Amino acid sequence: MSFSPTDTIVAIATPPGRGSIGIVRFSGPAALAIAQQLITHHGALEPRRATLTKIRGAIDQVIALYFPSPASYTGDDVVELSAHGSPVVLRAIVRAAIASGARPAEPGEFTLRAFLNGRIDLMQAEAVADLIDAATPLQARAAFDQLEGTLTRAIAEIDECLFDLIARLEASVDFPEEGYHFVEPAALAHAIDGLIAKTEALLAGAGRGRLIREGLQVAIVGRPNVGKSSLFNALLGSARAIVTAAPGTTRDLVTEVVDVEGLRVTLVDTAGLREATDPAEIEGVQRSRQAVAVSDLILHVIDDDELPETAVGQCLVVRNKSDIGAPNAGVLPGAIAVSARTGEGLEELRQRLVEILDREPKRDRPDLTNVRHIALVERAHAALGRARQASCAETGSMPEEFVLADLQDARAALEEITGKRAPEELLAHIFSRFCIGK
Ligand SMILES: Nc1nc2c(ncn2[C@@H]2O[C@H](COP(=O)(O)OP(=O)(O)OP(=O)(O)O)[C@@H](O)[C@H]2O)c(=O)[nH]1
Ligand SMILES: [Mg+2]
Numbered sequence: 001m002s003f004s005p006t007d008t009i010v011a012i013a014t015p016p017g018r019g020s021i022g023i024v025r026f027s028g029p030a031a032l033a034i035a036q037q038l039i040t041h042h043g044a045l046e047p048r049r050a051t052l053t054k055i056r057g058a059i060d061q062v063i064a065l066y067f068p069s070p071a072s073y074t075g076d077d078v079v080e081l082s083a084h085g086s087p088v089v090l091r092a093i094v095r096a097a098i099a100s101g102a103r104p105a106e107p108g109e110f111t112l113r114a115f116l117n118g119r120i121d122l123m124q125a126e127a128v129a130d131l132i133d134a135a136t137p138l139q140a141r142a143a144f145d146q147l148e149g150t151l152t153r154a155i156a157e158i159d160e161c162l163f164d165l166i167a168r169l170e171a172s173v174d175f176p177e178e179g180y181h182f183v184e185p186a187a188l189a190h191a192i193d194g195l196i197a198k199t200e201a202l203l204a205g206a207g208r209g210r211l212i213r214e215g216l217q218v219a220i221v222g223r224p225n226v227g228k229s230s231l232f233n234a235l236l237g238s239a240r241a242i243v244t245a246a247p248g249t250t251r252d253l254v255t256e257v258v259d260v261e262g263l264r265v266t267l268v269d270t271a272g273l274r275e276a277t278d279p280a281e282i283e284g285v286q287r288s289r290q291a292v293a294v295s296d297l298i299l300h301v302i303d304d305d306e307l308p309e310t311a312v313g314q315c316l317v318v319r320n321k322s323d324i325g326a327p328n329a330g331v332l333p334g335a336i337a338v339s340a341r342t343g344e345g346l347e348e349l350r351q352r353l354v355e356i357l358d359r360e361p362k363r364d365r366p367d368l369t370n371v372r373h374i375a376l377v378e379r380a381h382a383a384l385g386r387a388r389q390a391s392c393a394e395t396g397s398m399p400e401e402f403v404l405a406d407l408q409d410a411r412a413a414l415e416e417i418t419g420k421r422a423p424e425e426l427l428a429h430i431f432s433r434f435c436i437g438k
Helices: 031-038 087-099 109-116 122-133 137-148 150-174 185-204 206-214 228-236 279-294 346-356 371-391 400-418 424-432
Strands: 009-012 019-027 051-054 061-067 078-085 216-222 254-260 263-269 297-302 315-319
Touching: 009 087, 009 109, 019 031, 019 087, 019 109, 031 061, 031 078, 031 087, 078 087, 109 122, 109 424, 122 137, 122 150, 122 400, 122 424, 137 150, 137 206, 150 185, 150 400, 185 206, 185 371, 185 400, 206 263, 206 371, 216 228, 216 279, 228 254, 228 263, 228 297, 228 346, 254 346, 263 346, 315 346, 371 400
Parallel strands: 216 263, 216 297, 297 315
Antiparallel strands: 009 019, 019 078, 051 061, 061 078, 254 263
């Protein structure tokens, strides 16, 4: 990331396309001066007060808002001009700003500045991207919690304790007077145990947290004509996939994201797994196999009372067409009876999906949701485990250097989560995910 943090950057902050309002955002030392060159309003813009004015050249009326440094999103001077949401107007404003010395912002550069200026840590910056990407209220909630700093505080608590232990151990190593420890072995072991419990608690919520953030993929398979596409449409609530009375209707994979009780589920309708003869069908079955291989859960649809003999991966058998089935339909062990036509049983199916995907009620501790954070907490946890072992290696003499190295490793992992020690490539990778203007 070679772009200079002292440039003044500009970008359209609202989504591409037409809308009632469009916002152009400026950030940097010259934000105010550049914005004032573009508007007809004379005199200073009052901080955080909306000023109705015009763009020079009379292309639009705008509301100008000035947020002086450091109390702004980025920590720099920020100006926002809200115009009508016309791409033509917004681009003209950006062009004029560039002509006045601003530089087009890179994706995520506003949030990067907020991070570099210490307004937010790296976890919170990542939460901004997650919040924007959220497809379900639960995802949005998890991202917002993280943005509010719940995880930041949990990590900071562990980090402070580590800092204290490391300082004392360093003193012990630097002043190795016979028999004297700045921290008693028993107290050290006890403190490390406390930290291990904390990292363990964080990791305990990680599976579920990750599920919430990333969602999961569910593929629908079964013999031709059992009603896979009908079930797909029923879960989606719209006639997205083609349904006909003829077997072999679906060939391509049809994929949509649905919200199942707050979980982001990517639902995939397939041709199913079967013997196929014509080339399009063979390709369809091949694609079904691939979808099954990468899915977290398979819905195996049947329309008779014969359970499929081989279950692939984690599988839930769905007995469809309960509206016309034999009287014993629905009593198949382990299968769930539904009718894609009438909607009967779909609620129960949704519940079962959630149960299988193990969504417990939210506890008061923050969930780790991001694989990057999970991996680093795991690393800290492992390092603490080693430190604990080293701390009780020998009774009497405590090999403080070993404990120290392990504690420092734990601390380094935590600081990579918050971004205190984040390599440039990592920052580049994280911020490249953002949209321009954020
Ligand atoms: N009575 C009844 N008919 C259903 C139900 N679900 C699907 N059907 C009918 O079953 C036929 C096949 O439905 P599809 O959804 O196309 O089945 P599919 O498994 O996707 O079929 P292929 O894509 O050809 O493998 C259609 O005529 C549907 O109207 C149901 O719950 N009850
Ligand atoms: Mg189909």
